[in-house]
Amino acid sequence: MAGDRREQEPETTAITAGRDASGALSPALWASSTWHTNDLDGTHRGAKAVHESGFYSRYANPTVEAFERTIAELEGAESALAFGSGMGAIASTVFALCSSGDHIVAQRNMYAGTLGFLDGACKRMGIEVTYVDGRNAAEFAAAVRPGKTMLVMAETPTNPHLDVVDLDALGAIKGPFTFVDSTLATPLGQQPLRHGVNIVMHSATKGIAGHNDATLGVIAAEKELVNTIWAYSVLHGATASPFDALNGLRGVRTLGARLRQQSETAQQVAEWLSAHPAVKRVNYPGLTSHPQHELAKRQMRWFGSVFSIELCGGIAEARALTQRLSLVRCAVTLGGPDTLISHSATSTHLSVSPEVKAATGISESLLRVSVGLEAAPDIIADFAQALK
Ligand SMILES: *Cc1c(COP(=O)(O)O)cnc(C)c1O
Numbered sequence: 539m540a541g542d543r544r545e546q547e548p549e550t551t552a553i554t555a556g557r558d559a560s561g562a563l564s565p566a567l568w569a570s571s572t573w574h575t576n577d578l579d580g581t582h583r584g585a586k587a588v589h590e591s592g593f594y595s596r597y598a599n600p601t602v603e604a605f606e607r608t609i610a611e612l613e614g615a616e617s618a619l620a621f622g623s624g625m626g627a628i629a630s631t632v633f634a635l636c637s638s639g640d641h642i643v644a645q646r647n648m649y650a651g652t653l654g655f656l657d658g659a660c661k662r663m664g665i666e667v668t669y670v671d672g673r674n675a676a677e678f679a680a681a682v683r684p685g686k687t688m689l690v691m692a693e694t695p696t697n698p699h700l701d702v703v704d705l706d707a708l709g710a711i712k713g714p715f716t717f718v719d720s721t722l723a724t725p726l727g728q729q730p731l732r733h734g735v736n737i738v739m740h741s742a743t744k745g746i747a748g749h750n751d752a753t754l755g756v757i758a759a760e761k762e763l764v765n766t767i768w769a770y771s772v773l774h775g776a777t778a779s780p781f782d783a784l785n786g787l788r789g790v791r792t793l794g795a796r797l798r799q800q801s802e803t804a805q806q807v808a809e810w811l812s813a814h815p816a817v818k819r820v821n822y823p824g825l826t827s828h829p830q831h832e833l834a835k836r837q838m839r840w841f842g843s844v845f846s847i848e849l850c851g852g853i854a855e856a857r858a859l860t861q862r863l864s865l866v867r868c869a870v871t872l873g874g875p876d877t878l879i880s881h882s883a884t885s886t887h888l889s890v891s892p893e894v895k896a897a898t899g900i901s902e903s904l905l906r907v908s909v910g911l912e913a914a915p916d917i918i919a920d921f922a923q924a925l926k
Contacts, residue, residue, distance in 0.1 A: 548729075609725060612790070613730075624651075624742070625741075636660070643670060673829070690715070737759045743755070745793065749874055803843075818848040873908060880905065
């Protein structure tokens with residue numbers, strides 16, 4: 539009896555989602571940019587269709603659609619839309635929903651690219667942004683201006699501080715669309731739409747694709763909202779490459795096993811570093827020392843592959859540590875198989891002003907670590923010799 543069936547675990551859905559009637563377990567790579575028809579009625583039908591393959595690849599592509607169906611199913615959404623990058627997803631969504639004179643409420647500690655976009659392009663287009671501290675969820679609702687605020691934007695956990703935003707509180711906001719960048723959690727770590735949030739977004743470049751071989755973004759939401767964003771996105775043009783969508787879908791199939799392992803290893807390495815005298819603090823939602831550990835436990839199934847550390851000292855100590863590490867490499871992505879370390883102040887947040895850096899806690903001794911799939915004792919041994 540269907541009614542008696544228990545709900546399938548997300549790890550299982552990651553394996554079964556997005557299959558089509560062809561029987562192929564991996565989708566075909568449709569490189570074609572266009573489809574031909576017998577007469578102008580055929581191309582007319584294609585031009586009128588909304589988010590449907592068979593016309594022109596900027597409008598829709600079967601390989602990209604297979605990836606979109608998979609993400610929609612994982613997020614519990616009616617529909618999903620892929621983009622050429624996470625920033626493509628953010629820029630297209632904001633410009634699809636906001637016009638000159640509109641207002642956005644955004645979390646102050648968001649991804650540096652998102653902040654750069656809100657402070658640069660949005661300001662230039664006359665879209666006003668009010669920043670709030672996402673750790674106090676009441677600030678989002680308090681900053682909403684009825685009739686003027688179109689979008690409330692949050693990121694949880696945040697990159698690079700691992701702050702956690704209360705998804706129930708965000709989902710309860712009515713009026714503007716609520717948007718969550720869920721990149722660090724991945725669709726298996728948390729599902730913001732189930733908390734009432736309107737739009738969930740991922741840089742699938744990170745944990746979803748998971749092998750440092752795709753640049754890809756995606757949003758998931760109700761079909762009508764996705765179609766509205768799609769109508770603008772075909773003009774914005776941040777279209778997902780079919781090859782990257784294929785790698786994104788391949789990544790989803792192993793995401794459960796990777797996320798479980800990476801979360802376990804991240805927990806071990808974070809705990810080890812917490813006890814080291816050269817480390818001032820470790821930010822990881824899985825640590826009981828994290829101020830929002832209880833909230834993270836309530837809304838996250840896994841705490842993820844990323845943590846950040848604040849070293850005792852400054853840039854000299856950060857430089858010395860990165861120079862001495864040998865297994866752990868310096869690079870600015872996350873969620874892949876290799877353990878990577880990055881110095882936010884001189885890389886991802888280079889263009890952020892000193893005032894904003896100070897206000898958002900991007901200090902000279904802050905390092906972000908993305909834990910990979912190496913054995914935990916090897917990662918810990920590398921940190922041990924480098925911190926000596
Ligand atoms: C990387 C990242 C982005 C941007 O994604 P790209 O695929 O690099 O464009 C957005 N948000 C978060 C949290 C990220 O880590």
